[in-house]
Amino acid sequence: MHRHIALTRRHLLGVASAGAFVTIAGGTTGCSKTEGGGESDADLLAQLKKRGYAKVAYANEAPYGFKEGGTLKGEAPTLHAEVFKALGVPELRPVFSEWDGLIPGLLAGKYDVISAGMAILPERCEKALFSEPEFISPTAMMVPAGNPKKLGDLSSAKQAGVTLGVMSGAAEKGYAEGAGVPADRIRTLTKPQDGADAVRSGRIDAFVLTGISLRWLARTNKGLEVTEPFLPVVDGVKQYSPGGAVFRKGATSLRDAFNVELRKITSDRERYVSLLGTYGFTAAEMPPADLTTARLCSA
Template sequence: MAEFPNLSRRGFLNRSAAVGGLLVVPGLLTACSKADSDSTTGEGALDKLREQGFVRVAYANEAPYGYLEGNELKGEAPTLHREIFKALGIDELKPTLSAWDGLIPGLQAGKYDVVSAGMAITPERCGNAIFSEPEFISPTALMVKKGNPKKVTDLASAKEAGITIGVMSGAVEGSYAEAAGIPESKIKTLQKPQDGADAVKGGRVDAFLLTGISLRWLAKTNPETEVTEAFVPTLDGQKQFSPGGAVFRKGNEDLRDSFNRELKKIVSDRSRYVQLLGEYGFGETEIPPATLRTAELCKG
């Protein structure tokens, strides 16, 4: 089983950290390499990939988004992207492991064709690459003890019940709890996801607040817990969808657009989406609304 993701890298947590690792490494783009000469750029990128018979994808080994288990590339992004590229006439994904901070610089340098890592769509990242339409959203949920003894369903019910909430240090979920009116004295800071599960099991907090995707994955190894139905929190009056998508090199708009056409077919078919990605903790609550568009997300 792949290690649980370092979520602060994903852009779902500390907003100030969302741009981490997106600056081009000095000299990286000017360095001459075989990857640069082989890169598919400009018009006809899809035709070139069809001709070679594979697409080079980068992953960061972060479950449940994209990780290697044995010799098999698994997770939300590779599973979804494999389905889409097969529909486009490309049968094979050739994976490249990258540190999270190197994903976009490596894409820019032509080391691979697509980032398949469930990367959050942010305006800063849109300045360095082009994103597909959202593949998923990341609504929030609560991990509680088995049986949900406090009967909480969302932050409003948590406030009403007067329970203690656990959040990860530096995570945006802390601001969600505060915006919902939960007193600071009832919000406990934890360092990593397993700390949250342990705090719930040990009774140090009544619930642990994080994305439903992450909590459902965490619950697999913490059977004494359960996860509430996911919900979309608000912050400053705005719904916090935290969407993620595939990432392409600038100049490959034709490839991105073809990808989007196949992606739309899947996200429009709820049962197909859940059948494909359910084992990784993605359900109907993670299907992006049709009105949520990358162009608007890139504006901020």
Template sequence: MTTHPSRRRLLTRGAFLGGALAVPGFLAACSRTEAGTGAPAGDADLLERLRKQGHVRVGFAGEAPYGFQDGGTLAGEAPTLHREIFTALGVPELRPTLTEFGSLVPGLLAGRFDVVSAGMAITPERCAKVAFSEPEFVSPTALMVRRGNPKGLDDLASCAAGKVRVGVLTAAVEAAYAKAAGVPDGSVVTVAKQQDGLDALLAGRIDAFALTGISLRWLARTNRGAAVEVLEPFVPVVDGVKRYSPGGAVFRQGAVSLRRAFDERLAAITGDPARYVRLIGKYGFTEREVPPRTLRTAELCAG
């Protein structure tokens, strides 16, 4: 059986200055647009334009530990890696925009920002609309359940067999994973934010919350004392293919030079596990999350 690792999932309005996020007013979209798309014109020379203006506009959805606000600072896996990479590329400032996860790709295509910094899963469906960097991480799926695991669950197949209600984030790949495992559409409950999933679980509106293991461990960590537990991660299977949930930065398809330069700098980080963990270890990322060199976005996009 073919094994293709595949995953999901950043912003506020403001400016990154020396790693800190100020949160001033709304950032207007670029006025120069491609006819019929709303996207900025001239993406082919986007990297040079970013260098000249000294900042890049990034979109994020407030999902810890991938990209979130921490005391007015944009924090998490993706912003930390992207800050390192863009600084090396001569673009020292990240200007973030906070939006719902489901609005990240539409916002990128409409020119509201230049890159999505949210640890978004690389999937063939998304690849048809946007261009992904090479993977930044891999992270298998897990379930959060009420303490004691009263339904005796261990993966999405057990959720289907037990006819339980499964919570997933809006526009996240876990909905597709649940469907592939046999969970009926009527038993899949979408929530807007991670905290909503935990709250729904405690309130009895869902029996399990499906997300990447690293996200759920972070959620449990920030809700110490909550009567929940995170089960052992598992690898979903969709159409006979294992999905390890790799995520990456997202660009418009015309931003070829920017994406290639980004990938070159990213490879220098993922190729050095000690540096990788030094940068984002505080968000729960370990050498286990370092994407293997053989894992390529082109293959993931092909399905």
């Protein structure tokens, strides 16, 4: 059982290249509307297929969803482009939103789906529909090249008596404390690059964040490496931090059709890594088959 799974939104780094590119275009077509401003559920997928595109929201956060050179890139747009193509919708048209405005904009009918790697949280499930998980976010540690302290997880960090760095306001501080790392061995940092700099200078022995984020950070920080990802355990519960696509509450038919195609990708290791490896996603980020959105929304 994974009843009280901690789910947090991460702020990740960088600019990507390659992957499935989704070009920006403009224009809209007429369609039936609900009071919230979006297409009615009964004909939404049919409308998207007829007009040939879906409007997707992104928050410009790499590697989840971001724009580069007039092109939308990242984990969510790449994955969602594959899914919608399989559903007969060949194009995604991006709409930028600040993070806090993503769900309000969806409910107002400004776009059809949120493609931003949004964490599946019970309070968000009350407002919108989530797909099944697209990924999980195992934790990792950034350490000096060669991993001189031989760190593998938070338990090993406690045993070694090392000093850890964590992001201010992020979940990793609680993970470290839950593993028994003393408070005076935990340093709070403002941004990810500060963590890399602190490891390089020896002010901390390891910087703790998601493996996705740290692998992205390592691309521009030579002399550092990232440990194999692991799932922290708090009060006996594994911390998965899953994310998914988000739809309006009434769009159950579209969400269900989306899930069918999504599952074909998230259950295929080779295809998943081939699609998302450019953005730092590995087989370790593939969601377990038994980790369902229904369970996460009721956690």
